[in-house]
Amino acid sequence: MEKQQNTYAQLAMAMLRTGILGYGGGPSVMPLFRYEAVTRYKWLDDDEFGETLAIANALPGPIATKMAAYLGYKLKKTTGAVFAILLHILPSSIAMIALLSLVSVLSHSKIVAGMIAGVMPVVAVMLGQMAYDFGEKTVKGLGKVFGIAMFVISFLLLETIHLHPAIVILIFLAYGSIHFRLVAKWGKNEKKKKRDEAG
């Protein structure tokens, strides 16, 4: 039955479903993407999906629109990519604009002011949780000592010297590109030293 549907209809259904059912931003929606693309419509196999996701993660920028672009392009070239991205982001964007208009109409109301104030601490908790998640990833990847050193350096550059965040990130990206080479070199030297000491 589903095979008889044309590709655009399938693409539309998959993108609308992932756009409407996914909570928590792009990264948490990837399992839903996998389900639609691999399990339901069999556009690609599990390996190809995993590979593409890994490549998409190596690039910066939002992940959901990157994957939507890839799937659309794979099926119907550029038109497909544009089609897939638009359908994926349309429902939530329209809802966002509708809510914006609603809030600005009601902005003089005390009740709306109270609602906005009430949600602020919740947003702080969510941001704090995200900060914790990113911090955990840092410490896992870099180790405790080096990770904390990187936190301190980021903090100094961002908050005391007040460098533009873009510049701070570019500095860290530049170092990141040679990080693993340095680690490998350092590891070799350590081993050599130990061998020399033993020998």
Add this chain to the structure above:
Amino acid sequence: MIWFQLMLGFFIANILGYGGGPSSIPLMYHEIVTHYGWLNDSEFSNMLALGNALPGPIATKIAAFVGYGAGGWTGLLAAFAGTILPSAVALIVLLKVLHKYRQSPVVKGMSLLVQPVITIMMVVLTWQMAKSSFSQIGIWQSLGIAAVAFWAMHIRKIHPALVICAAFLYGGIVLQHIV
């Protein structure tokens, strides 16, 4: 020229975020609130709350909200273009090349070393929101709501969208008398 600023602002914020939309939130805050002043702290918080209560990718929801608010439909398109196009085009064009470098230590090192910067920006943003909240509804109301929200989301595992709705409800009923 607002459309150009929107496109540039969203381009910078998203092209520097590794790890999807959420990692770009503090960068977007820098462009939206600190740099261009399209929103203030409380509007930004409100937008994040609405964005988190709705499904779908967060980066494009923020782009829609700010782009439309600051520049109408042209602004919306400009913000979308800055957010989506560079990375989507890059993925399609570079797919074959990147395939080779997917496991490269250079790429891995870069996406790892962005994390500490994002962490600190996220911590600063959290503190910023907490401070705004303290000055708006006082420290005890803020901490009380934060504690209940933390308990609900992390201990009771209640869906964040429900927690946000509950906070809106509480604010509309109780906090309207003190703001």
